Amino acid sequence: MDYTKCFKEVILKYSFIDPIVEFIRHNENITYKVTEKGSEDTYLLRMHKPITKNMQGVQNTREGIHSELQYLLAWSSHSELPVQIPVPNLNGELVTKVAIESEEVNCSVLKWIAGETMSKIDFTNEEMVSALGKRIAYLHQFSRSYKHGSSFIRPNYEIEWINNILTKFRSGKKIGIITTKEFKILEHTFSLVTDRMKGLSKGSETWGFIHADIHYSNLISTTRGISFIDFGLSGFGYYAMDVASAALFTKSELRDDLLSGYTNIISRKIDIAHLEDLMFLEICGLYVFRVSREDMHIWIREHIPSLIELCESLLKGKTVFYNINQVGLAN
Incomplete structure (x- = not known):
């Protein structure tokens, strides 16, 4: 598909004045920065077409995208920090559908948040890590009060999601980048984690709408503090999942400050x-995304020993919270 033609068609459906368009990246979405010439008005254009088929899900459907945008609109009216506010098209719609080469692609536009994309280096002191913990808590506070209708559809991060991750690992075994022995260890660990998850309650205090992709690259340092961006994978899950994601890029000695x-x-x-279980699943999500990309198979072979070591520690009941990094053990 010619996505250059696609974004040009999308641009015409909005009231942009002499826009300058810059490609950002293609991951779970194809994203562009749109700046109106002669002004400081800047936007994020998202074409909801993931780079690999195994990233497709309800979040890419028109209903799923609309639900995400409705949440952002509600969050923007409560947050004291900037939020990526959705921008309607010329027809007043939040989701724009375009057809290119007989394929339909859903698109959306968000206001750009002014500030600097954060890095791992930003989270090397108690004050910043503690501030991140507070920002996640404020987001969850709002989620607990947020009321949505029956048409609100987003991904669910529960047992089916866990089983899907294991299925994708199985495909890695089939193509030979994960050994049979490694897969068996993974399988045993997934069984352990799944059994523990089944025993957890999903009450309003523990389960609700989460960001589901807390990563320093999805955090913006603004003049007023830390703002979240990229709710593209947001959905329903344990609130602890967002905390676990943040812990993975936080230094071991500062994780208590996050909590x-x-x-x-x-x-x-x-x-x-x-x-620990959620951190393990978060790491596994990175691996299975890379299983679908041939250019990342060497990376998987280099790093999977760390993941297997983590599995073995979990299976032995060891506490690993303070020494897990984003690819496995050895933080």
């Missing part, structure tokens, strides 16, 4: 073992 920042706003005890 204290969070619990300073939401006074609820966080189960470390639950966080």
